[in-house]
Amino acid sequence: MQTIPSIALLGFLIPILGIGPIPAITALFLYALLPVIRNTYTGINGVDPGVKEAAVAMGMTGWQRLIRVDLVLAFPVIMAGIRTATVINVGVGTLAAYIAAGGLGEFIFGGIALNNTNMILAGAIPAALLAILLDFLLSLLQRAGNRSRRVTLGLLPLVLLGLSSFYVLPLGYSSRLLAGFTPEFMGRRDGDIGLRAVYGLNVRTVVISDAVMYKAIFNKKLDVISGYSTDGRLKAYDLITLDDDKKIFPPYYAAPLVRSATMEKYPELAPVLNMLAGKINDSIMTDLNFRVEYLNQSPEQVARDFLAAHGLYREPRDGKKGS
Known part of the structure; x- marks a missing residue:
């Protein structure tokens, strides 16, 4: 599971678990397995054979030896794995914003989308501080005495339940959408x-x-x-574009963008591109994207068919394939 890219794993879980915190928590759990299990095995396997033999000689069963001897002596190594998994999961947890699980990742991805550095830092810095804080608290637990450790481990599920309760609190929305x-x-x-x-x-x-x-x-x-009203997935998934009758969205037009240096070098490019004016609207772009993305037609062929349908295609003058 650790070898699967985190974004891919989150995508795989959508058809099974949907979106939101459940697939995110599932993915984080799977990513935490490797360091925890590996360190647990290493810690138990590293217990002095003489100590294990002494426990057997005292009449302990296999489970008693595991609980009272092996896990106790292996606890520092096990905690090292837990601390590693915790720090990793704080970083991976920000990616959960991709599947509507919320968290600090919303600030990071929102800042990337809006090119807002301050917004990115508003998510990245608290995430880094959270990882440091959790690692420090776990180090205190690792150094605590057995009694304090048992009390803390007993209260930990309640604390986690309380911190995650906001996911199930009423949201105050009358709509079911x-x-x-x-x-x-x-x-x-x-x-x-x-x-x-x-x-x-x-x-x-x-x-x-x-x-x-x-x-x-x-x-x-x-x-x-x-x-996006021009995305081929609208047609592939049979989605409906809602009409903006109150006009809060600006009109969307297809417009070619050309570097100034290129236009200066090839001035004949402007009248050629202007021949496309008024011929590409939202529905046409949706259909062209659908043919490329889901019918697996080559962009060159789709463009050629479109130009031919509008009487704009000309055979290349040099006789080579293409236009």
Whole structure:
């Protein structure tokens, strides 16, 4: 499990466990197994054979020796594995924002989407401090006496349950719809802010990556997403684009972007590109993307068919393949 990239593992879990904290916690659990199990095995295997022989001579059963001797002597090595897994999982946990599990990753990915360094640091610095704090607290547990250690381990599940209780608290939304929006969409006026202000939208929203939100709505884990009207997955997954009758979103046009140096070197490029003006709208872009992404047609062939259909294709003058 440790060899599977974290993003891929989160994506694999969506059809099985959906989105949110459950697949995120499952993925973190799987990533924590390697250092914990390896250190546990190493610690128990490293117990002095003489001590084990003495425990058997005292009449201890296999389980008694394991609990009272092996695990006690191997505890420092086991705790080293737990501390390693904890620090790793804090870092991996930020990726859970990709599948709407919340956390500090929302600030990081939102900052990346908006090119906002301060927003990135607002998620990265607390995550680093949290990893250091948890490692320090576990080191205190490692050095504590047996009695204090037992009390702490007994209270730990209750503390974890209390800290995670916000996932099950009432959210105060009357709508049963669940919307998954990208970090960029959540912070824009032509996005979630505009939907709430102009349309009075009052649905529960979660922040999710655009890389997985289509898969999530296709698997019926979401009801609404901030998709792209030109994405081929709209057609592949039979999704419906809602009409913006109150016009909070600016119009979207296809426009070629060319470097100034390139245009100066090839001035004849401008009139050629202008021949495409007014011929590519949202639905056409959706269909072209669908043919490339899901029908596995080559971009060159799709572009050639489109140009031919609009009477714009010309055979290359040098006689070579292409246009």
